[in-house]
Amino acid sequence: xxxxxxxxxxxxxxxxxxxxxxxxxxxxxxxxxxxxxxxxxxxxxxxxxxxxxxxxxxxxxxxxxxxxxxxxxxxxxxxxxxxxxxxxxxxxxxxxxxxxxxxxxxxxxxxxxxxxxxxxxxxxxxxxxxxxxxxxxxxxxxxxxxxxxxxxxxxxxxxxxxxxxxxxxxxxxxxxxxxxxxxxxxxxxxxxxxxxxxxxxxxxxxxxxxxxxxxxxxxxxxxxxxxxxxxxxxxxxxxxxxxxxxxxxxxxxxxxxxxxxxxxxxxxxxxxxxxxxxxxxxxxxxxxxxxxxxxxxxxxxxx
Amino acid sequence: xxxxxxxxxxxxxxxxxxxxxxxxxxxxxxxxxxxxxxxxxxxxxxxxxxxxxxxxxxxxxxxxxxxxxxxxxxxxxxxxxxxxxxxxxxxxxxxxxxxxxxxxxxxxxxxxxxxxxxxxxxxxxxxxxxxxxxxxxxxxxxxxxxxxxxxxxxxxxxxxxxxxxxxxxxxxxxxxxxxxxxxxxxxxxxxxxxxxxxxxxxxxxxxxxxxxxxxxxxxxxxxxxxxxxxxxxxxxxxxxxxxxxxxxxxxxxxxxxxxxxxxxxxxxx
Numbered sequence: 001x002x003x004x005x006x007x008x009x010x011x012x013x014x015x016x017x018x019x020x021x022x023x024x025x026x027x028x029x030x031x032x033x034x035x036x037x038x039x040x041x042x043x044x045x046x047x048x049x050x051x052x053x054x055x056x057x058x059x060x061x062x063x064x065x066x067x068x069x070x071x072x073x074x075x076x077x078x079x080x081x082x083x084x085x086x087x088x089x090x091x092x093x094x095x096x097x098x099x100x101x102x103x104x105x106x107x108x109x110x111x112x113x114x115x116x117x118x119x120x121x122x123x124x125x126x127x128x129x130x131x132x133x134x135x136x137x138x139x140x141x142x143x144x145x146x147x148x149x150x151x152x153x154x155x156x157x158x159x160x161x162x163x164x165x166x167x168x169x170x171x172x173x174x175x176x177x178x179x180x181x182x183x184x185x186x187x188x189x190x191x192x193x194x195x196x197x198x199x200x201x202x203x204x205x206x207x208x209x210x211x212x213x214x215x216x217x218x219x220x221x222x223x224x225x226x227x228x229x230x231x232x233x234x235x236x237x238x239x240x241x242x243x244x245x246x247x248x249x250x251x252x253x254x255x256x257x258x259x260x261x262x263x264x265x266x267x268x269x270x271x272x273x274x275x276x277x278x279x280x281x282x283x284x285x286x287x288x289x290x291x292x293x294x295x296x297x298x299x300x301x302x303x
Numbered sequence: 304x305x306x307x308x309x310x311x312x313x314x315x316x317x318x319x320x321x322x323x324x325x326x327x328x329x330x331x332x333x334x335x336x337x338x339x340x341x342x343x344x345x346x347x348x349x350x351x352x353x354x355x356x357x358x359x360x361x362x363x364x365x366x367x368x369x370x371x372x373x374x375x376x377x378x379x380x381x382x383x384x385x386x387x388x389x390x391x392x393x394x395x396x397x398x399x400x401x402x403x404x405x406x407x408x409x410x411x412x413x414x415x416x417x418x419x420x421x422x423x424x425x426x427x428x429x430x431x432x433x434x435x436x437x438x439x440x441x442x443x444x445x446x447x448x449x450x451x452x453x454x455x456x457x458x459x460x461x462x463x464x465x466x467x468x469x470x471x472x473x474x475x476x477x478x479x480x481x482x483x484x485x486x487x488x489x490x491x492x493x494x495x496x497x498x499x500x501x502x503x504x505x506x507x508x509x510x511x512x513x514x515x516x517x518x519x520x521x522x523x524x525x526x527x528x529x530x531x532x533x534x535x536x537x538x539x540x541x542x543x544x545x546x547x548x549x550x551x552x553x554x555x556x557x558x559x560x561x562x563x564x565x566x567x568x569x570x571x572x
Contacts, residue, residue, distance in 0.1 A: 047571075050402070050403045051402055051403075051408070052399045052402050052403060052571070052572040053571045053572070054569065054570070054571060068407075069402075069405050069406060069407040069410070070405070072402070072403060072404065072405045073404070073405030077403045077404070079399070079400075079403055081396065083395060083396040083397050083399055083400035084395065084397065084400070085314060085318075085391070085395055085397060086395055087317070087318055087319075087320075088314075088317060088318075092313065092317065095313060096310060096313050096314060097400070097404050099306075099309070099310045099313065100310060100401055100404040100405050100406055101404055101405050102405065140404075
């Protein structure tokens with residue numbers, strides 16, 4: 001059973017289409033990254049599944065059931081900005097959150113300690129720095145040790161130490177078997193902690209799945225044999241030992257391998273034996289950064 | 304609802320603005336009437352030791368007088384309280400957080416409306432106690448007059464209070480910003496009075512009596528100098544209209560509830 005299933009969600013803000021027919025599934029015990037540049041629809045997506053925004057179309061379900069407020073009580077959520085009563089102390093704010101979640105106040109000291117806010121728990125929220133506000137929001141998510149966490153840009157406003165601590169915390173929670181849905185525009189954040197990823201650009205879902213499949217970071221081989229041989233070439237390459245994915249580009253075919261690329265000479269030999277003469281063969285290296293840029297590039301979108 | 308109210312209590316119990324506005328609301332009701340009493344006693348002309356305004360603070364008229372004094376001018380302070388507590392949620396985005404943490408939208412808007420009801424009850428109780436105390440301590444209860452006769456005005460006051468406070472809540476919910484919502488509330492309060500003045504004096508129509516606020520104001524007529532200024536015909540006319548005013552006020556109230564719930568349940572937060 002999937003933790004979260006999103007089916008064909010569309011959202012309009014007036015005439016602006018913020019999300020277009022987005023569907024994906026979040027499997028249990030995954031760290032699911034929602035990746036995309038600013039304004040790509042990440043927060044809108046999470047706002048809809050937390051019922052603070054109304055979708056224009058489509059549906060979603062949590063834990064295989066139609067959405068309800070009871071389910072939200074079992075999910076720790078940090079959406080967009082830390083939202084607390086400015087005139088109350090950090091601790092009193094957490095008491096309210098705990099009461100709404102239907103839990104006692106007993107867990108508050110533990111979560112305050114986890115985000116290192118114990119000393120400042122009695123200070124008013126309005127006196128907190130940006131990083132402390134963010135940490136209080138993370139503490140609020142952790143209340144009652146929920147099995148599912150939804151974190152929207154959790155490292156926003158944190159200093160480098162805070163960012164590292166938050167990442168370690170997310171890894172630790174993931175090791176404990178929790179499902180974490182993490183929205184971020186920071187590629188390395190997603191790369192470092194996520195097991196699955198969905199990539200959004202201008203409200204369109206570009207791809208979703210296992211992070212190693214979507215965000216391939218390894219070298220790959222690019223071959224070409226002319227348009228007339230393209231279909232035969234793809235079929236042949238898909239059967240290569242260790243080939244994981246074959247992707248056709250405009251006049252090349254890219255082959256990705258499970259455990260590093262095979263020797264280009266070997267590829268050439270196999271193709272030649274099968275009667276396909278290559279006119280292009282290259283071992284390529286691609287960084288995640290360029291992959292992400294390519295995926296989310298505006299010009300690429302217009303192609 | 305009790306659980307929801309307990310959480311609302313956590314929000315306000317250490318909020319100084321809440322306590323100041325609540326205290327001002329509570330003190331203003333006896334304070335304002337007391338001010339009028341002292342003005343009447345000291346500044347107004349008397350003949351044979353009696354004011355020409357009659358004895359509006361003696362039973363049975365005390366119920367009408369104190370209910371009349373306490374509305375709608377004094378509603379401004381509790382209305383500011385309602386607007387502040389509601390727009391705070393929008394300012395801090397805690398209305399979103401409450402829903403994210405596990406309240407339904409229905410629960411959020413219901414508990415806020417329930418608070419409006421509670422505030423109306425608190426004000427009504429203060430009016431009730433003020434009348435009892437002023438009616439018995441500052442004046443001798445006239446022979447043969449039950450202190451309870453005329454106490455229906457306190458109920459009319461309650462209808463008036465809940466109507467005004469719900470309007471304030473609705474404006475806070477629709478406008479979302481404290482300053483603008485207060486300006487809208489005050490602007491409407493004054494604006495409606497201007498419309499009422501124009502339609503009655505220039506158009507000679509009583510249609511404006513059925514406007515949202517005026518219809519509840521009409522439940523409590525002006526009590527001062529009643530014997531001099533009011534004809535028996537006017538009194539029986541008013542008496543005749545009470546059920547109509549009440550029904551119209553109720554229809555408005557239901558409308559406010561429907562609009563505010565629908566608004567909060569269907570819009571983006």
